[in-house]
Structures are given as structure tokens and as C-alpha cells.
Amino acid sequence: MSEKLAIALIAAALPLSVSAAPESYTIDPYHSFVHFEVDHIGGLTRMRGRFDKTAGKFTLDQAAKTGSLDVTVQTTSVTTGDNDKGSRPRSRDEHLRTPDFFNVAEFPTMTFKSTNVVFKSDNPGSIEGNLTLLGVTKPVTLNIERWKCMPHPQSKKDMCGGNATGVVKRSDFGMKFGIPSVGDELALFIGVEGYKE
Amino acid sequence: MQGGVAPFVVGLVVTLLLQSVRLGGLAVVAAFATAVYFVAGFTFSPLTATRKIVLLGLLAPVIGISIDFGFKATRAGAGMLALAAGVVALWIFWPVLLQKEIAQIWLFGGVAAVAVAFMVGFGQMFLADHAVRAGAAGLGAGLGVGVAAILAASATYGLYGIALGAGSGAFLLVQMLRGKPGTAGATFTLPAMLIPGLVAVGAMVLAQLPWYSVLVLALVPVGARLPVPPSARVWQQAMLLSLYTFIIAGIACYLAWHS
Numbered sequence: 001m002s003e004k005l006a007i008a009l010i011a012a013a014l015p016l017s018v019s020a021a022p023e024s025y026t027i028d029p030y031h032s033f034v035h036f037e038v039d040h041i042g043g044l045t046r047m048r049g050r051f052d053k054t055a056g057k058f059t060l061d062q063a064a065k066t067g068s069l070d071v072t073v074q075t076t077s078v079t080t081g082d083n084d085k086g087s088r089p090r091s092r093d094e095h096l097r098t099p100d101f102f103n104v105a106e107f108p109t110m111t112f113k114s115t116n117v118v119f120k121s122d123n124p125g126s127i128e129g130n131l132t133l134l135g136v137t138k139p140v141t142l143n144i145e146r147w148k149c150m151p152h153p154q155s156k157k158d159m160c161g162g163n164a165t166g167v168v169k170r171s172d173f174g175m176k177f178g179i180p181s182v183g184d185e186l187a188l189f190i191g192v193e194g195y196k197e
Numbered sequence: 198m199q200g201g202v203a204p205f206v207v208g209l210v211v212t213l214l215l216q217s218v219r220l221g222g223l224a225v226v227a228a229f230a231t232a233v234y235f236v237a238g239f240t241f242s243p244l245t246a247t248r249k250i251v252l253l254g255l256l257a258p259v260i261g262i263s264i265d266f267g268f269k270a271t272r273a274g275a276g277m278l279a280l281a282a283g284v285v286a287l288w289i290f291w292p293v294l295l296q297k298e299i300a301q302i303w304l305f306g307g308v309a310a311v312a313v314a315f316m317v318g319f320g321q322m323f324l325a326d327h328a329v330r331a332g333a334a335g336l337g338a339g340l341g342v343g344v345a346a347i348l349a350a351s352a353t354y355g356l357y358g359i360a361l362g363a364g365s366g367a368f369l370l371v372q373m374l375r376g377k378p379g380t381a382g383a384t385f386t387l388p389a390m391l392i393p394g395l396v397a398v399g400a401m402v403l404a405q406l407p408w409y410s411v412l413v414l415a416l417v418p419v420g421a422r423l424p425v426p427p428s429a430r431v432w433q434q435a436m437l438l439s440l441y442t443f444i445i446a447g448i449a450c451y452l453a454w455h456s
Binding site: 089090094095097098099100103105106108134135136174176177178 | 236237238240243245246247292293296297347348349350351352353354399402403404405453454
């Protein structure tokens, strides 16, 4: 009897131990985007743009309060809503792809790899990691503004998602063209949704 | 300022200071280095294609001086220099070309090697001994590449090209004011042909300069070889030869605008 009770207790405990293990999520490219914002003409306006193609994975261990994030952004997909050159020789998006800015022919991707996820109560509060842009790697901290895990309303698949922000100096990565007319500080806004594997 | 005035002033000072020792041709690389200092700075890590251009641009006058003071100019030597320039062009852009489709690798790689090799070889063979012609070729090539690069969406390359034109213009202006030709040699001709050639290829591979525009830009030095009246004064020769090169450069810019 006591043997049966022990087995039953172990069996009951199993789901708990499984849920405590790190869970892996694949980023949904259709609902995950990296936006950026930069001063234009010495702060006259804040120009916004985004990268259309983002991929990657993240892991989460709620019990151990650890996690990781690994994101690859296709810099070739940069857009600011000005892709039609019209009567000009080239559009702004075409200019952003040249060596003046993102140099996409030579560096078609930028990556962010986390080194530490800091939890605030039960949810991740910030992510420390390394951003590699134009072949230069620098530490960056992303602050998580919202985070939620839930089953997808239709497919019922487990998913997590949230928004993070960060600021980098583009000159740190060798992107010096146009400073200070085009601002040095690049604000990043990252929205990520991921499905549990 | 970054691409025009400052490089021109530096080029002028270098020409005036060094022309007496046959090194006035260093004006063009001094002007280029001035623009690099203001635009991007002298950083070489990671060694991108643009930084390779800067590195080789700074190395070119060293090779040029070695040729002028250490060797007798021959056609075979010019041919070898052209071949080396073509190989160097491929070395710079090969990692980027490998990321493109096979047809583009052949097209861009071929245009890069041919254009740069032709400019360097032609310059060394037909212009190095004629400082006025060499100066006009450098002026037309630099300004042509600069304007075409801006039209191809790269302002950095545009500023570099304009700076090369400004340096060559300073070299030419001193000759016009003195009324007698200076000394060009490989010291002037090699960087004045190699760097604009590489910048033009960079604008093709990394920005949006069409390949046929690069080929037309490579023909700019040919304009400086066209005949001028034998009785024409130095300033008249300089103006006429510069006009020839501007016409060819203008065609390349037109093609870049309408691509």
C-alpha cells in the first residue's frame, strides 16, 4: 500500500517538475517586429522605421526565473515607408540600405543574443545581451514593458509575448553618417510573440 | 565642407609644399584622407569593403613613390600594375559578392576587375608622364564618381569621390597658375585612378550604381588623352581636357540618375 502511495505521489509530482523546466518558444515572424526611432534634422522630428523580417527563439523557466533570447533581424528588410523614389534619384529606404547606414549588402543581418534575463516578480523585467550590427558587437539592455503567457484564443497553442525597448548609439557600431543632423541615438522597440515548441 | 572645401585646401597646400621634390601628386591622397577623417574616421575593424578601399587608398601613393623613384616606367610595368589593381578590386568585394546570385557575382566581379584595371593601367601608361592630362583625369574621375555615388544613394562614397576630385583640382590649379606642367608620375596617377575606380565599384556593389555607369566612369581618363591644340597654354589645356572628362563623367551620372 505504501509503495502504491509513493508511486502515486511521484506521478502527481511529475507535471510540476516538467513545468519547471525551461520552455522553448519559436518567434512568430508575422507578429514580431523591431521598430526604431531616430532624431531627424537635429531633433525637429522623430523618424520611425522598422525591419519587416525577424526570426529567432526564446526560452523561459518561470520557476528558476531564467530565460534567454536569440533574435536575428534581416537588415535588408528595413523600411520607413519611403520606398518609392518618385522624381528623386533614390528613396530614403534605398539610402538606409547603403554603407551610409545599414550596409545591407555586406551585413544582411543584425543579431541580439541575451546573456542574462532579470526577472521582476514572476515575469522577465529586462534582458541583458549583445547586439551585433555592422560586424560590431556591443552590450545592450532591453527593458521589458509588458509580458504575458497564455493559450492562443483560436489554436489553443501555448504562447508568450511582450514588448521591450532599448537605446543604442549607432556611432558605437560605426554608423556615423549624418550625425548630428540624423541623431546618434537609436531607440529600439521590439514586439515579440512566440509559440511554445 | 567635408568632401569639397577642406580636401581642396589640404590638396593645395600639399601641392605647393611638395611640388619642388616631385611629390605634388600626393595632393590627391591628402584630400582623400581629409574626407575620410571628417566623414568616417580612420577605423579599420571590422575590415569592411569601404575600410579596405581607405586602406589601399593610403597605400597607393607609397607604391606610386616606389615606382617613380625606383623603377623605369614601362608598358609591361603598367600592365602588371593594372592586373594587380583588378585583383585588388576582387579581393575587396569578394566577401560581399559571394552573398549574391551567381549571375551577379560574374557581372559585378567582372565589371569591378575590368573597370579598376583599365583605369589604373591607362593612367600609368598614358597619363603619368603628362601632369596636366593626369590632373584633368583625376578631376573628372573624382567628381564623376562622387556625383554618381550620391545618385546611387551613397553620400559617403559621394563625399570621397568629390574629395578626390578636389585634390586633383588643386594639383591642376597649381599647374594652371604657374603656367607649366608639374610632375604626376605614379605618385599621383595611381591613387587618382585606383581610388575613384574602387569607390565606383563600391557604389555598384554596396549601393545602387548601375554596372554600365561604372564602365562609363572607367572611360573618363580616356577623355584626358584626347588631343588639345599644341599651342594652347597650360590653363587652356587644363580647361579643355577637364571639359572632355566632364562630358564622359556626365554621361555616367545621367545613366545613374535614370537607372
